Amino acid sequence: MKKYEIKLDRRNFLKSSTLLGISSVAPGVFFQELAHARDLDKPASSKIRWGMLIDTNQCTEDCDACVTACDEEHGIEDFGRPSTDTQWIRKLNLTDEFSGKSYNLPMMCQHCENPPCVDVCPTGASFIRADGIVLVNPHTCIGCRYCMMACPYKARSFVHENLENQVPHSPRGKGCVESCNLCVHKIDNGENNTACAEACQKDGHQAILFGNLNDPESEISKQLHKYGGKEIRSDLDLNTAVRYRGI
Amino acid sequence: MYKKLVIKTLLTFLLVSFSGASITHENIPHNIDTSLADKCVEPTEIMRAQHHIFINQQGHDTVVKGIRTTKYSLKNCINCHIKPLADGSYPNIKSKEHFCSGCHIEAAAQVECFDCHASKPFKKIVIKK
Numbered sequence: 421m422k423k424y425e426i427k428l429d430r431r432n433f434l435k436s437s438t439l440l441g442i443s444s445v446a447p448g449v450f451f452q453e454l455a456h457a458r459d460l461d462k463p464a465s466s467k468i469r470w471g472m473l474i475d476t477n478q479c480t481e482d483c484d485a486c487v488t489a490c491d492e493e494h495g496i497e498d499f500g501r502p503s504t505d506t507q508w509i510r511k512l513n514l515t516d517e518f519s520g521k522s523y524n525l526p527m528m529c530q531h532c533e534n535p536p537c538v539d540v541c542p543t544g545a546s547f548i549r550a551d552g553i554v555l556v557n558p559h560t561c562i563g564c565r566y567c568m569m570a571c572p573y574k575a576r577s578f579v580h581e582n583l584e585n586q587v588p589h590s591p592r593g594k595g596c597v598e599s600c601n602l603c604v605h606k607i608d609n610g611e612n613n614t615a616c617a618e619a620c621q622k623d624g625h626q627a628i629l630f631g632n633l634n635d636p637e638s639e640i641s642k643q644l645h646k647y648g649g650k651e652i653r654s655d656l657d658l659n660t661a662v663r664y665r666g667i
Numbered sequence: 668m669y670k671k672l673v674i675k676t677l678l679t680f681l682l683v684s685f686s687g688a689s690i691t692h693e694n695i696p697h698n699i700d701t702s703l704a705d706k707c708v709e710p711t712e713i714m715r716a717q718h719h720i721f722i723n724q725q726g727h728d729t730v731v732k733g734i735r736t737t738k739y740s741l742k743n744c745i746n747c748h749i750k751p752l753a754d755g756s757y758p759n760i761k762s763k764e765h766f767c768s769g770c771h772i773e774a775a776a777q778v779e780c781f782d783c784h785a786s787k788p789f790k791k792i793v794i795k796k
Contacts, residue, residue, distance in 0.1 A: 464733035549733060557730045558783055586785045588742045593783030608735045 457610030469552035471633040471661035478627035489619030495587040506577040529575040529600035530660035537567035757787035
């Protein structure tokens, strides 16, 4: 299956040859260090910034594999109350008023470099980890929900119900705010992929690509360099780690 | 005034000594999975007195820094200390059969870890939709 059409005109040829030149000149030693899985006793490194590139052209309306995979991975249960039920990732369908073209995309925490949720948190529970993942520390969260109001992406949920049968790698409980954690347990164990990206790849859509934005050799950096990736609400200057193609 | 103080002190001593007696609880059978390890990560006396400190520190390191060593992790505690009962089910956190609750109910010290954390070893669950 051909995924992307590449026009080989003068401009693109020059672009790709420059990229090739840079990557061959740059010393391999440094990049190799980034690619290795981190030891369990080492803290997350600021040399890495995890991110996602979502290709909306590959995302289809009837598929919700990413949402189901996320729910299963983190043990998110549905209580039949859509207005308050927890959601870490949701599917959106947007239609351009002018052209009538509709777009499908998954929406979740965008893991901003300058996150508004961290700015407003009164206890410091909302924080940004060294490798760029925006997290809630549930040990410190008092459930005030300021972050939910501050988030322009409506990415956070408050747990309203008593929970049972949580999965050990994703502790969740009533009275805390939570959101997508980029499957931080998988990253720390060296899997370096998220449940949603895995499910999307498994379903053959290849719409979600996960990787290290700081490593110019990673697939995500190469694709971002080649095709670009839009920030949603780029006017807010948040420098999100989740970027979209085709919108 | 001194009388009151003396009574208060005596009462405190009494309470402390009684609770001390109850948390030694040698009579409670500990249902531990010995197939995973032959002994705990620290001697029993240290674990009894300081397990909460180890777990708190580990919790902070894991959430904030991303350190995932298993020595003091709650997940590791649960994997060894919680074994299925005779009928194959895991003991409920509210019952005294649960390793943590065995002491915590005796000592009337509320344990809040399991409001969020899993109180039994991992088993894939089917999500109700």
